[in-house]
Amino acid sequence: MNWLVFAGLAWVALGLDVGLSPLLAPASSGIAPSFVMIVLACVAMSARPMQALWGGLILGLLLDLTRAIPLLPTVPDDPPTTAVVLGPGALGCLLASQLVVAMRALMIRRNPLTVAFLAMLCTVASGFIVAFAFWIRSWIDPMAFAPVRAMLIAGGSGLYTAIIALPVSLVLLPLMPALGLHTQPQRRGMRA
Amino acid sequence: MASPGGQRGLLITAAALVVLSLLPARLLALNHWLADLVETLVAPVSHPVSSAARWAMPGDPNAADPEEIRQLRDRLEEARSALLRAQAEHQDLRRLLEEARVLTDLTGVVVTHLSAAVHAGNSDPAAPILRVRAGSDRGVVQGSIATARGEQLVGRVVSIGARSCVVLPITSRAGGPLRGTVILDDAQLSGLACTLEPVGDGTLRGPVEDRRDGATGRAILPEPGALVRLDDPERWPPHARMLVLGRVERVEPSPDQPLRRVLIVRPLHERLDRLRRVGLRIPGNPDAPSQPRSGAAPTEATP
Numbered sequence: 152m153n154w155l156v157f158a159g160l161a162w163v164a165l166g167l168d169v170g171l172s173p174l175l176a177p178a179s180s181g182i183a184p185s186f187v188m189i190v191l192a193c194v195a196m197s198a199r200p201m202q203a204l205w206g207g208l209i210l211g212l213l214l215d216l217t218r219a220i221p222l223l224p225t226v227p228d229d230p231p232t233t234a235v236v237l238g239p240g241a242l243g244c245l246l247a248s249q250l251v252v253a254m255r256a257l258m259i260r261r262n263p264l265t266v267a268f269l270a271m272l273c274t275v276a277s278g279f280i281v282a283f284a285f286w287i288r289s290w291i292d293p294m295a296f297a298p299v300r301a302m303l304i305a306g307g308s309g310l311y312t313a314i315i316a317l318p319v320s321l322v323l324l325p326l327m328p329a330l331g332l333h334t335q336p337q338r339r340g341m342r343a
Numbered sequence: 344m345a346s347p348g349g350q351r352g353l354l355i356t357a358a359a360l361v362v363l364s365l366l367p368a369r370l371l372a373l374n375h376w377l378a379d380l381v382e383t384l385v386a387p388v389s390h391p392v393s394s395a396a397r398w399a400m401p402g403d404p405n406a407a408d409p410e411e412i413r414q415l416r417d418r419l420e421e422a423r424s425a426l427l428r429a430q431a432e433h434q435d436l437r438r439l440l441e442e443a444r445v446l447t448d449l450t451g452v453v454v455t456h457l458s459a460a461v462h463a464g465n466s467d468p469a470a471p472i473l474r475v476r477a478g479s480d481r482g483v484v485q486g487s488i489a490t491a492r493g494e495q496l497v498g499r500v501v502s503i504g505a506r507s508c509v510v511l512p513i514t515s516r517a518g519g520p521l522r523g524t525v526i527l528d529d530a531q532l533s534g535l536a537c538t539l540e541p542v543g544d545g546t547l548r549g550p551v552e553d554r555r556d557g558a559t560g561r562a563i564l565p566e567p568g569a570l571v572r573l574d575d576p577e578r579w580p581p582h583a584r585m586l587v588l589g590r591v592e593r594v595e596p597s598p599d600q601p602l603r604r605v606l607i608v609r610p611l612h613e614r615l616d617r618l619r620r621v622g623l624r625i626p627g628n629p630d631a632p633s634q635p636r637s638g639a640a641p642t643e644a645t646p
Contacts, residue, residue, distance in 0.1 A: 165381075166388020169463040169474075174396040174617060201349045208356065216381040217463070219502065219509050221470045221517030222368055230485075230578075231517045233472065233502045233509050235374035238364025245357060284364050292368045295470050295516035295543075 152202045153331040157194065160326070161210055164190045169217050175311075181300075182307035184315040185274050187214055191244055192269035192316070193323045195251035196260055197332035207248030211241030211277070220285070223293040234292065239284035243277030250276055266320035271313035278305020379504040382463070382474065390462045390476070397461070397619040413492070420494040420587070427526070427572060427585040435576075454582040457481060457623040462507070464616045470517055471616045473498070473510040475623070482625055483508050488583045489621040495611045496573055496586035497621050508623075512615045513588060516541045522575035523588050525551060525565040525606070535565055536574070537606055539588065545615070547571075547588060547608040550597060564604060565591050571608050582624045587611060 164186040176183040191210050195203040218240065219233040251269050258265045282301035289296045327333065408416075459477035477483050489497040489510040498512035511518050518541055524534035535554055539547035554563045571588045573579060589610040597603040612618060 162385060163388055166385040167392060169382075169385055170389030170391075170393035171396050173464045174393070174400055201353070204353055208353070208360075213381060216374070216378045217385070218465065219378065219472050219474075221472060221501070221511050221515050223517050224519065230499060231501055231511050231515075231519065232368070233511070234368035234371055235378040236364055236366075236368075236371065237374055237377075238360040238362075241360050242357065242364065245353075287365065291365060 152194070152198045152206070153329065156326070156330045157206060160190050160323075160330070161187070161213060164210075165213050165217065168214070175315075180307065181304045182311055184312045185270075185308060186315070186319065187244075188247070188273045188277065188312050189266065189270045189316045189319050189323065191247060192251060192266055192273050193320070193327065194330070194332070195248040195273075196255050196258065196265070196269060197327055197330075200252050203248045203252050204245060207244040208241050211244030212237060214240040214244065220294060223295060225293060236285075236288065239281040239288075240277065242284065243280035244273070246280055247273035247276045261324060263317050263320040263324065266323065267313040267316040270316040271309040274312045275305050275309035278302065278308060281305075375502065375504065379507070382504070382507060386462065390460075393462050394460065394619065397617060400617060417492050417494075424494045424572070424585050424587070431574065431585055432581075455482065455625045455627055457483070457625060458620055459623055460620050461618050470515050471512050472515070473512060473616065473618070473621065475500075475508050475510055475621055476506070477623055478504045478506045478508050480506055482627075483623060484625060484627075486580050487623050487625045488580065488586075489623055490586060491612050491615070491618055491621055494587050496583060496588055497612075497615055497618065499579070499583075500623070510621065514541045514545050514547065514610065514615055516543050519578070520549065521547065521573060521578075521588060523571045523608075524574040524585075525591065526570045526572060527563070527565065534572075535563065537571065539571070539606065539608055542607075545609065545613065546592065547610075548605060551594075551604050551606050553603055562604075564594055565606065567591050567593060571606070580626060582626055 167186040172183040172185060187210050191207055194206045198206060215237045216235060219235055222232050222234055224231050250272055254269070254272075258269070279302055282298050282305060285294070285296050285301065286298040288294070457477055459475045459481070461473050462476050463474040465472055473489070475489065483500060483503050485500070485503065487500040487508070489500065491497050496513055498510045498515070498518065500508045501511045502509040513521060520538050520540045523537050523539055525537055526534045528534075535552045537549055537551040539549035542548050551565065555561065556563055567590075569591045571591060572585045573583055573588055574585065576584065587610075589608040591606050592609045593607040594604050595607065597605045
């Protein structure tokens, strides 16, 4: 895999996640698409397993670094603060990559519907891991966090991401050769 | 096949991330620096996209009005806020004098106004944040607050980076309760006190003072549409006082005490997370040597 092209794609996807995704959320629902998950699904669909897993981990770490979590004040009249937590997103994306790697043999890789389905799967799986991690964290640092709600938002965001992934995959799939990846399954003995 | 070394490295990294994700917030200061770095790196993509999207989907319901009318409306709101702030301060001064408190308690606070673009946020309505393009480089300090056009209080600055800061909106559940006053009459301050909590859907909700009309004995209830202003000197700085929290959307019986009422208040800007720009009110010490701040202008002094 060409890591330079991967970095470029990650940069654009992360910029869209930070700048555009929150604004695409329907009123007060919190459900928003994730462009990073679409890139993750595309990469994990075609890269060698270890590359897919490391790629997922890197994308997850970047997502963690763009997510500031508001914390509740420990003393009632203190002003609130935020925390940037490394780990939940990275672990979520790692699991999502592993899921795609495990399932990709059953998929038609050139089909935008495959990208949409896998992006949905990645968003939901990663969202559940993040929700679980923050649920555990809420025992350590008080925060306004409702795990069930976060999981519902992850489910909704998965569907939204799948819808957005359809047009985005029309741009991403032709870029796969530039990434050094192929949308056709490789024969045994060939290196991707 | 993956190499055993690569697999081992991945496992060690995953284990380290599990530990990192469970560290208490006080040990995560370095992450803020890394987050600042990533934010700076993605800004060339996120900022233009965000600006274009915020222009296309404005959070200001009056965005379609002519600029002249919007300016007049803003000036009217500013004047109202200034009047009410002055009245509140006047009441405080009288109380302090009556209590024979030493006047040196009233240290002057100079407030500097700064306009800055919002370039990112998150979509979770229960815990929204806004990333604003002004940090310590433009003089933002702890205790700064963010406002929107028309004196709407947006939130307070909770984290400051070199070139940006994080604003926690008043609609975030992490922000905690806010004490406010429902304005019954623009000319006076004798509004109804209320304590509002963010619900998580962009509104604030809470009980309102039970006050009776002296002549008829009937309860005085705020009308839907009445303005609610911040009056919480214990938790908010003086320069946030009497800024607008929102308008009363509904008045409902309290589920616990049917004779009491609860208010549902919605900010004037329905989606605080979609604002394109915010005003930052930065407190400063008037005795300190003045430092140049790009784009900042000291405009207001509050006692």
